[in-house]
Amino acid sequence: MPDSAVLAWMLFAAHVSLQLVFVVRALLRPHREPASRFAWVLVIVLAPVVGVLAYILFGEVDLGRKPIERLRAALKALPPAPDVAGASAEAMIPERCVPLFRVGYSVNHFVPVAGNRAVLLPDSAATIAAMVADIDAARQSVHVLFYIWLADGSGLKVMEALKRAAARGVVCRAMADDLGSRALIRSAHWRDMAASGVRLAAALPVGNPLLRLFKGRIDMRNHRKIVVIDNAITYCGSQNCADAAFAVKARFAPWVDVMARFEGPVVRQNQYLFASNWMAQTDEDLAPLFAEPLPAPVSGFVAQVIGSGAGVRYSAMPETFVALMNAARRELVITTPYYVPDEPIQAALCASARRGVATTIVFPRRNDSWIVAAASRSYYRDLLEAGVEIREYVGGLLHAKTLTLDGEVTLIGSANIDRRSFELNAENNILLHDEAFTRVVRARQQVFLKAATPVTKAQVDACSPGRQLWNNAIAMLGPVL
Template sequence: MVWALATESTLLYLIHPLIVSLFALRIIWVRRPPGVALAWILIVTIMPIVGISAYLLIGERPTGRTRKERIEAIAPAYAEMTALFDARFPQTTRLITPHFQAMAVLAEHHGGMPPVAGNQLALHADAQTILHGMIADIDAARSRCDIEFYIWNPGGTADLVGEALIRAAARGIACRVLLDELGSATFWKSAWPDRLGQAGVKLIKACAIHPLRLQFGRADLRLHRKIVAVDQHIAWTGSLNLVDPAFFKQDAGVGEWVDAMVRVVGPAASALTTIFEGDWAVESGNIQGFTEFLNQMRKLPVPAAAGEYLIQAVPSGPSYKVTNISHLLLSAVLDARKEVVLTTPYFVPDDALFQALQTAACRGVDVTLIVPERVDSKLVRYASRSYMADLLAAGVKIQQFTGGLLHTKSLVVDSEFTLFGSVNLDMRSLRLNYEITLMIYDAGFSGQVRALQQQYLARSTPINPDTWADRPLLERLKENATQLMAPLL
């Protein structure tokens, strides 16, 4: 008995370094970011079976063979659509302030739609106003309603949006709903899918999880976009999921979620519709449908200007060859000359963005980061807090919002340029989620977002560097230990 245990222990002792070495070679081969690579090697060294099992599920970014094939099939038509926008709105980049023209070029190079002028844009920060505005637009629809969300949580005013879709379908409006399977799990288990389907609304689960296919693709790649597009002329996007805050996560202990959305009228709404069409084609497998949409777009006249705003829609996600939204955030911060103000619910940045924020503050840029005082994840809370000391030392001002879970994602540079959409400043949004961001090249609108950020600041408490440095040793140990896991969160 003793001999058997000794033999088994010796075998494990010999196999362990071999497992870690082979795993390290795999990490080197796929060229993971250093922080991510070291975190995974640490986990596998400490807990080999758990670590390797987790890596097989979520360690790399394979989108799965079927998804990859569909994306490759749609790519030529998508490129033609981008060229069509360029042809219809020629030399729009020249209308942008010279300092930010390179941002537009970078965004389009990395897979974004071209910037388009002639848009109407309205910022809304009250959930009920937003939801009722969506309902009014759906009720006024003449041809189509396209809905895409990470979360649809039944209850309250969110149910009225469903009723509006049923009314629209009854009028003969083509209604489609694309929802993340995991994020909208409560919706998919409710009576709503049957009700909408029976009314003629088409529904698809995005990023559906197939247990038998997990070895070919990650289970945690999620569709995090928020888009409501009506008649290719009106669209809503931003941070609010299809939820009534009074009925959503009331037991999370963080208060009501605080969000903002924009209502777009004009060519940029057509760009958002195009992004929805691409997502629908990939998730449904109807690649021909996107080609038909392209042919339809070619026949339509160039839309008349609805307003004065110049907007660029930028989708991002793991299907792109580069982490495009990470590059755009980095460029925006490094381009700042006077001021950068950011709001995000989850702050677990990659090394590049973390260094960029410190660098900007050190060269005299007024950098302000607004985050919620409480979030719905302990791991994220500890990981986020682990970055604060270095940011404060560099001169970054950090404010903790006390009026609920601040969920608005915004970045304003020099009160002239704004990034606004669904992207959190964390590893998941930067690398794993399918996100949507609007780049708005306008001082007037940037001023509106800054005014909203000031409202958040009025309900926030600044972190004092001296007080922060005196935190209990155990708290700092928890934070620093969690930071080792940050690349994996």
């Protein structure tokens, strides 16, 4: 046999062997739906070179050995999570809602705690103004963590407030995601904060992008939005540290967010999330923060922090959403900018409507991600046939992540109903039981509903076959994460 033919057969054998190696890896991946494994096998077999490369880059949900070790060491150094915010108030929750908080407990081991109060901020500008006022009034410590932090009007106001606080002796720690806030972290503004005494850290540093690929997925990010002041006040919601005009994606503006200001024991649980992230990136021990006495008990609602991410099981947020959807008896209203659900979530949402629950979900009409927009619309027909009301917000990019249940339970935070949020991002949310605050959140949802147009089955049926084919094809990529 000629040498060229031998070489060709050797290359073919090596090629097939490489494919088989990655097919086996895809089949052996833990914590994956069969659809995800099947999708990766198809990609690897049908597009061998591109498929293998894609699998190397995106096929496995792996933050990297060292980051995971540092996070686990930080969690081990902190006090036990059930103890940081006081005694469990499970007995104060209606019996039918108890399982919801038990699902939350299974994520971080935070118990539901009573004595919390909250204010829903009117809009993005008011949120920044409230944060700045609280930072200016801080006496001991200020902690901030954002996925995206821009050097725009809002971002600079928070920076200046931190610098003022540090100048008067308040311990200020600021963290931003190294990818989402890369422009700020590499700017003079970041250096100025450091020079002013603000302690800084980049969450999940990218480093050399080429080398980073061999250490873990570069697109696993810290998507949390946390502000904690004096161990007594916290903010939770969807807003990054930026103007509603959101300069980096201005053509989709305004970005419409929901943010709430909390006081009470639940603050310590958000502090715990911040501390674990901070200690995973720095050598500073924040455990002494949790030795401070809790505030005197006051009347207030029961709440619990749910923080998903690489340090907890991958199914944390999907299970939380499914539990909430299954618990609905009268009304379920959801706002989310990104909807690429797994099968249990889609089934739970449809089942909610089929059993007579008034089920409504609101998306933005124009999405900053064309991939997510196409994938989301592939699910419309099944939702509408089940009786789910779908509306598309037309007043900007609705970025608010809210869920209200039967007028008494609220989930608010940073998590989207999509696979990236479930499996790749670190998120923070607060689950609470309170009719008064839920009524306020529901009223805000109603504002969004009034500014949204209903999607009808006739509109979906009128969609061209080409568009339907495109949407469904993009949705097939959902499991390929």
